[in-house]
Structure formats: C-alpha cells, structure tokens
Amino acid sequence: MEVTLKQAGEIILKAKNIVLSSHVNPDGDNVGSTLGLYHALKGTGKNIKILLDDDLPDNLGMMKGLDLYQKPDKKLEGIDLMVILDVDIDRIGKVRDVVDAPVLNIDHHISNSKVCDFCYVDANAAATAQIVYSLIKEMGMDFNVDSATCLYTGLVSDTGFFRYSNTTPYTLRAAAELLEAGARPDKISEIFDQRSFSSVKAAGRAIGTIDLYHDGKIALMTVDKALKESADNTEGFVNFARNIRGVDVAVMIKYADENVTRVSMRSKNTNVSEVAQSIGGGGHIRAAGATVYKNLSQAKEIVLNAIIEGMKKQNA
Numbered sequence: 646m647e648v649t650l651k652q653a654g655e656i657i658l659k660a661k662n663i664v665l666s667s668h669v670n671p672d673g674d675n676v677g678s679t680l681g682l683y684h685a686l687k688g689t690g691k692n693i694k695i696l697l698d699d700d701l702p703d704n705l706g707m708m709k710g711l712d713l714y715q716k717p718d719k720k721l722e723g724i725d726l727m728v729i730l731d732v733d734i735d736r737i738g739k740v741r742d743v744v745d746a747p748v749l750n751i752d753h754h755i756s757n758s759k760v761c762d763f764c765y766v767d768a769n770a771a772a773t774a775q776i777v778y779s780l781i782k783e784m785g786m787d788f789n790v791d792s793a794t795c796l797y798t799g800l801v802s803d804t805g806f807f808r809y810s811n812t813t814p815y816t817l818r819a820a821a822e823l824l825e826a827g828a829r830p831d832k833i834s835e836i837f838d839q840r841s842f843s844s845v846k847a848a849g850r851a852i853g854t855i856d857l858y859h860d861g862k863i864a865l866m867t868v869d870k871a872l873k874e875s876a877d878n879t880e881g882f883v884n885f886a887r888n889i890r891g892v893d894v895a896v897m898i899k900y901a902d903e904n905v906t907r908v909s910m911r912s913k914n915t916n917v918s919e920v921a922q923s924i925g926g927g928g929h930i931r932a933a934g935a936t937v938y939k940n941l942s943q944a945k946e947i948v949l950n951a952i953i954e955g956m957k958k959q960n961a
Contacts, residue, residue, distance in 0.1 A: 646763055648749075650776075653765045654747055654784040660726035662692045665843075666740045668732035669699040670907065672880065673802025673837065676701065677795045678730045678751075679711045684792035685781045694721065698738025699824075707836040708795045717743045731773035732758050733927065737954075755918050756927030761945040771811040774799025779821045787943055790827030798837065805884075806834065807830050810931060840878060847876035852885050853897035857892070859953055864892040869941060870901040887911045894920075894952050898944050901936070906944035908935045910952070920955040924948065 886895035926935020
C-alpha cells in the first residue's frame with residue numbers, strides 16, 4: 646500500500662521495536678539513509694536494530710553507528726516494524742527470513758515494485774537520504790550532527806557530490822541545512838574518496854580492461870576474480886569508463902561467484918534503469934545495476950546485448 650510521507654512518519658512513531666535494513670552491496674546512500682534515520686530516532690525510547698546481509702565498504706568511516714550493524718543470523722521476535730531503505734524487498738537477502746513484521750519501504754528507485762505493506766517511493770528524489778531528510782522534518786524532529794553527517798553522505802554519494810543530473814534546488818537546500826546542523830563536507834569527502842593502496846592499483850588494472858562497443862557509445866570494464874580480490878573497494882570504478890569522451894553507457898561487470906556476476910551501469914543519455922530491469926535488475930535512469938547468474942563471459946554478452954537493444958528501442 647502506498648502511503649504519504651506524513652503517514653510513513655506516523656507509522657514509525659507508533660512502533661516501539663524497529664528493525665532497519667537496506668540492500669546488499671551497500672553504498673553511501675544505503676548506509677547514510679539508514680543511520681541518518683537511526684540517529685534521528687535515537688533517544689525517542691524505541692528499540693532499534695540494524696540488520697544487513699553483507700559487509701560494509703571501508704570508505705564510510707565518517708558516519709557513527711557502523712558498529713551497530715548485525716548480520717541476519719537468527720530469528721528476531723517481538724518486532725513491530727521493519728523499515729527498509731533505498732531498496733526493493735527482494736534485495737535485502739536473509740533479513741527477509743529473520744524478521745516477521747509489517748514492512749515500510751522508503752525508496753527513490755523508479756523500478757521499485759511497491760509490494761511491501763507500506764510504501765513511500767519518490768523517484769524524483771536525488772537519494773533516499775533526501776527522503777529521510779524530509780521524513781525527519783515531517784516528524785517534527787531536529788537534525789543532530791550524527792544524523793546530518795549520515796544524510797549528507799547519502800546525498801553526495803548518489804549525486805556524485807552534486808554533479809549529476811538528479812541534483813535539484815531542493816537537494817542543495819537540504820544539504821545546506823545539514824551543514825548548518827554540523828555536517829562537515831571536507832571531512833566527509835576526505836574519507837569517502839579514500840582508497841587503500843591496493844584498491845588504487847586495482848583501479849589502474851581495471852581501467853586496462855575497458856573496451857569500447859557500439860561505435861564507442863558503450864564502455865565495458867571487467868573485474869575478474871583476481872582483480873576483485875586485490876581491491877578492498879571497487880566503488881566508483883565504473884566512472885572511469887563513464888568519463889571517456891563519446892561514451893553514453895558505461896558498465897562494469899564484476900565477479901561475485903563462479904556463476905554470479907554483478908553489473909553496474911552509468912549513462913549520460915540512455916535510460917539504464919530499463920536496461921537493468923530487462924536483465925532482472927533495476928535502479929535509476931542514469932545509474933542502475935543487476936545481478937546476472939552467469940559467469941563473466943556469458944554475462945558480458947547478455948549485458949552488451951541488453952544495452953544495445955535498449956539503445957535501439959529508446960532511440961526508435
């Protein structure tokens with residue numbers, strides 16, 4: 646059932662025992678929106694647990710509360726509400742199996758299926774962190790430095806530090822208020838952009854795998870098992886391909902298992918959300934992803950064909 650932002654706030658305020666969760670393969674908006682909501686609710690007398698069926702990336706140390714994350718390894722009893730953020734219900738992994746409670750889904754992905762008990766989806770929001778910012782204001786709460794830092798991190802993560810086309814005047818006004826509440830953009834960007842020496846070297850090798858297709862309009866980067874294992878964090882690698890002059894769609898295919906490949910797409914013109922949905926994924930118009938249950942070589946062919954077909958269809 647779709648709800649308004651005001652109704653979403655009322656649902657949260659009525660609940661006593663809450664689980665927060667988000668998607669596997671976490672990123673800045675995923676974690677920022679989750680912890681931003683946690684810190685806003687902290688001190689309201691609610692019992693809040695945070696579950697995630699994955700490991701956290703190593704470039705989010707500017708946010709307090711990372712130590713609160715737990716793996717979904719046992720059934721939780723007595724939960725009144727589960728709030729899942731920046732995700733559709735099918736991407737929370739085993740969390741779905743250990744929590745038996747009504748689900749409030751807060752998201753900004755245009756591909757969201759809206760099948761949860763309560764859904765607030767705003768595909769025009771630059772980030773789920775932007776929705777949570779609005780939600781906190783709707784609930785009449787103030788921003789503390791911890792919630793502001795987390796939400797600002799979510800905003801910059803999904804807007805490319807306010808460079809992408811999803812950045813709106815409202816996004817910048819939200820960012821300004823979060824700065825007034827204590828978020829430090831210098832410290833956030835410093836930590837967010839940090840990479841280990843091995844990851845920087847791996848980025849160089851990943852750049853070396855880039856090939857161009859479809860008259861130079863598609864750039865594809867391949868991260869195989871060895872390359873993945875040599876990098877602590879591959880976040881942002883796909884942008885090296887996106888920055889090539891003449892490229893419309895940049896895609897990174899990454900080894901996850903022998904017959905599991907993760908796909909990340911970025912674009913300048915093509916609606917890659919539609920492309921991702923055609924291969925079982927989803928996301929935004931300019932940034933989307935999918936998991937293809939094939940090996941790297943097979944996934945590469947599937948993904949390239951899907952992008953080319955998507956381009957032809959959208960340009961028809």
